[in-house]
Amino acid sequence: MLEDDRITFRQEVLLPALLAAGVTPEMAHLTVQRPGKQPGRDPKIVEAYATMTAAQRDLYWEMPPALLVDAALAHTRLGVELLDTGANDADGRLLAGSVAESALLSARLAFFDLGQPALAVQAFVIAERTAELADDHGLAAAIAAHHAFIPGFAGQESEAHSYLEAAHAHARYAGGPMLRSWLHCVTAEILARTGQAAASRDRIRQAEDSMTTSGSDPDWLDFFTPDRLPGFAGNAALLAGRNSQAVNRLNQALERIGSRAAKQRSVLLLDLAAAHVPDDPDHALELAVQACDLLESEPYVTAYQRIPGVRRALAGAGRDTRLVERARELPLSLSERG
Numbered sequence: 001m002l003e004d005d006r007i008t009f010r011q012e013v014l015l016p017a018l019l020a021a022g023v024t025p026e027m028a029h030l031t032v033q034r035p036g037k038q039p040g041r042d043p044k045i046v047e048a049y050a051t052m053t054a055a056q057r058d059l060y061w062e063m064p065p066a067l068l069v070d071a072a073l074a075h076t077r078l079g080v081e082l083l084d085t086g087a088n089d090a091d092g093r094l095l096a097g098s099v100a101e102s103a104l105l106s107a108r109l110a111f112f113d114l115g116q117p118a119l120a121v122q123a124f125v126i127a128e129r130t131a132e133l134a135d136d137h138g139l140a141a142a143i144a145a146h147h148a149f150i151p152g153f154a155g156q157e158s159e160a161h162s163y164l165e166a167a168h169a170h171a172r173y174a175g176g177p178m179l180r181s182w183l184h185c186v187t188a189e190i191l192a193r194t195g196q197a198a199a200s201r202d203r204i205r206q207a208e209d210s211m212t213t214s215g216s217d218p219d220w221l222d223f224f225t226p227d228r229l230p231g232f233a234g235n236a237a238l239l240a241g242r243n244s245q246a247v248n249r250l251n252q253a254l255e256r257i258g259s260r261a262a263k264q265r266s267v268l269l270l271d272l273a274a275a276h277v278p279d280d281p282d283h284a285l286e287l288a289v290q291a292c293d294l295l296e297s298e299p300y301v302t303a304y305q306r307i308p309g310v311r312r313a314l315a316g317a318g319r320d321t322r323l324v325e326r327a328r329e330l331p332l333s334l335s336e337r338g
Contacts, residue, residue, distance in 0.1 A: 050098040061260040065113035072106040097134035103127035115301035138174035141167045145186045152190035176215030181207045182224040185232035197240035227256035246275040266294040266303040281317035292326045
């Protein structure tokens with residue numbers, strides 16, 4: 001029975017992920033069908049795998065995403081091969097949780113950094129399945145909320161709502177103030193993107209209130225701090241057409257953001273540029289060029305995807321030429337995505 005579970009897991013979850021990652025069909029099928037000798041539930045191996053997962057999480061803030069995604073996918077693949085899906089002991093749950101974290105990192109890199117949603121979806125499938133095996137509600141909440149961004153960015157409200165509902169349901173059983181606040185922030189952004197401005201503002205208020213709730217947050221929640229909340233609030237206000245409010249919140253975010261968050265800084269600068277276009281297009285242009293300067297050394301597709309909107313707004317003000325020229329100097333493989 002346990003071996004049947006392993007075969008099903010490899011065929012339905014691992015194989016599509018390997019193919020999406022660019023592994024040749026022959027090698028992917030070989031990996032799935034011939035896993036080789038399993039090391040069992042060796043606590044030393046489980047601990048080593050968890051340590052490597054944490055190290056890659058830290059590397060996210062330092063390494064080029066195109067390099068790290070290969071390592072993260074390989075680490076996820078290794079974890080799946082180590083995992084006996086039928087096990088229900090402490091080491092098994094720890095390993096499953098580490099695999100889920102690794103798959104989540106792979107998905108984040110694929111979608112937010114590199115703009116490869118198909119690969120991200122496959123990584124999310126692995127993350128969701130292994131978080132379930134780990135019986136980790138907090139991790140399951142984070143995975144579901146991240147997954148919601150894919151349909152949310154595409155304007156697919158119903159599908160995004162389903163993932164957000166699942167995320168908030170899991171969060172009732174685990175997580176602390178930062179996880180709760182972040183979930184409300186994600187929900188606010190997706191609501192704003194789907195034209196629900198009033199509901200989005202209400203979620204921002206709930207995100208602020210959640211900061212004062214009790215509980216403890218996991219180590220892997222390193223992608224959100226209180227300093228990030230004004231950025232979400234500013235983006236939600238911008239999407240709702242409340243430019244003055246957006247400017248205030250985005251300036252707060254830029255003042256507070258940490259030194260490791262260069263990727264997010266480029267996003268904030270482009271959002272702030274968009275907010276300034278109606279009243280100060282010259283300043284908006286300068287902010288957009290600053291963002292491009294950051295993107296030269298810290299490529300980030302989520303920021304690149306904001307450039308066309310700023311460019312169109314500046315074109316209406318007759319000031320888009322310099323931004324067009326600057327964007328063309330960015331790495332071609334990424335700039336073409338915008």
